[in-house]
Amino acid sequence: MSAPAPTAGAADLGAIRDDYLSRLEASDEAGAVVVVLAALDGGHDAEAVLLDVVAEAQREVGERWAAGAWTVVQEHIATHISERVVAAVSRHRPAPAPTGIGRIAVACLDGEWHGLPARLLAEVLAHHGWEVTFLGSSVPAGQIAVHLNTEGPDVVAVSSSLPSRLPAARRMVEACRASGTPILVGGPAFGPDGRWARAVGADGWAPDARAAAALLAAQVPDGDEAAVTVDDASREEQAFLHASRGELVAGVGSRLRGAAPGDELADDLGHLVDFLAAAVYVDDPALLSRFLHWIGSITVPSGLTGAETGPAVDELVTRLGDSPRTVALLRSDAVRAACADVTAGVAE
Template sequence: MDAEYWQALCDGDRHASLAAVRRLRSSGLTNSQVISEHILPAQRRVGDLWLEGAWSVAQEHAATAINEGLIHWLGSFSDPPAAGRPLVLVSCLEKESHALPALIVSEALVEAGYRVNYLGGAPEPDDLLRQVLRLKPRAVMFSASLTSSLGRQKRMLNQIRSLGLPVIVGGQGFGGDGSRAEALGATAWCASPAHAVALLETLPERTERLPVPEPTMADEEAAWIEEHRAQIAGYVVAGLRDADHFSDELARSSRSWLVELEGLADHLVGCLSAALVTGDETIMVEAHSWLARVLTARDVDTVLLVEAWSLLAESLRGHPLARAAVASAASYAEQAITDDSDDRPA
């Protein structure tokens, strides 16, 4: 990663960042090389710095906005695709605001000669479906960085599949293989922008028109969770703030991370609905491990997570599958804390 570019990004200096990328491009690097060797590593480091508590949400958002602008600028040098080339619609999933990965895929497709309709982050589902029906694209591609954005997507993906259009998905939220993608009804899962381009060369232009499946009990519980997601997350946050044995802990950690608590609880709830619709229990383990890292980096005792799982379970009365998933995660959390205590020197 280029040092001058990284420093400009840390400073939130849009002009200096652009100057550094101009220099990299003038040195002979292709657009793809600038993105893969500099912008992507920098964006990963930005995410790590937030996770480690070294950067605020505002700093992370500022750097991400600069990187998105740089990718748009690099894309302006691509030759326009021929009018007769296939059209691909690229979008984030509903409620997924991390648009940079989808933007990178869009630019890779343009560079490969495809026409692209890029919808960006957090599309409105009905508008997206209208766009699909109007454009009748070669394929629809979705990006998800957060696993917590998967819980409300199954019907959307299956509705597009029912039209006979290939649906390709990718991003960290889908994990390291195609199992979650398959569970949600996607045609294929891609591991990288290059993989996405390769899939378009091999997938049929139209697929079998599969009927939208009837919702399962797990789907229905996940839908209820998504409908009441804000209230459930609010219940967890309120419970944590009011718990006598955590009030001192929360007060002592007077960092700005407390304003992030609602977002962390929302992520927890979203991961639960994602685990239900995909049938992937590892999502809850991943959610625990991720949140434990966030709390540790902010100098907060991870026993807070056990209380969070308990509060979440309280809000799920009448939803046995969800409660079972939470109970499993709570058991994992308690065991992890016990193991950590056993490993500490006496």
């Protein structure tokens, strides 16, 4: 069965997205603002411009950085421009007055500084009639608890890009549960199918802003406590990995290259320990295997190579012998297969 032909509006948005991306590539903030405001004046609604132009362009920016085609500086400039563009859209096409369907607080997890997805969600929900309070990036669970007690929103929506923040997600869930406030989560941190949202006890998960608006319109479901995999053992071993991070990075780096690791290798090994800790926390080897495949797909000069992933995992097994859940996860079929895949990719 063939796919339906795109509508004229969809084709227009594709061209607008390409134009917008070219402005990001040129670090042209003024031009990027002109592109999106012209799209609004041309009849496209704000949600389509925000999600199909700005968000999709940012996804391409991330892919270009991961492929080594763009530098970190270029990615940061593009993200800053997109944040300014979202503000321009909000001023140019303000959301209608709240319809009374509910009050929602939108925030990023503690330690999550990628605030653009949460800001986009806040704008979309406002256009759907919600009374939205955007709390910003890196909001600690304790501060959410204060906000819930003083302001009493009906729902909390939380965004995060990195699975290494899952322990912070569980703390956020517990803060919301203590006040009886449902929590909806989204972003790559929670897995492509939301499995890690269930593992930390979130009441709902949405893959994107449109899905979040639809889920909220239908009513946020109750969380399934039976799906929560976080227990005392997982907390203990995750905490140990966090406390031992520096020692593990130095030891594994020296083992791999015979000297103290340089900045790039240290960064990659630090992420490896962080993702291992998160995988242990939710008891899912797939979380670590996805990270290993990702690290093997990006280009970072002097960073962890695909050929080094297997030896790095082996060294972690040796150093973490007193952490049985961690060792079992490192020895799992999923992690071993990922190491083999990444190594094979380097050899091809």
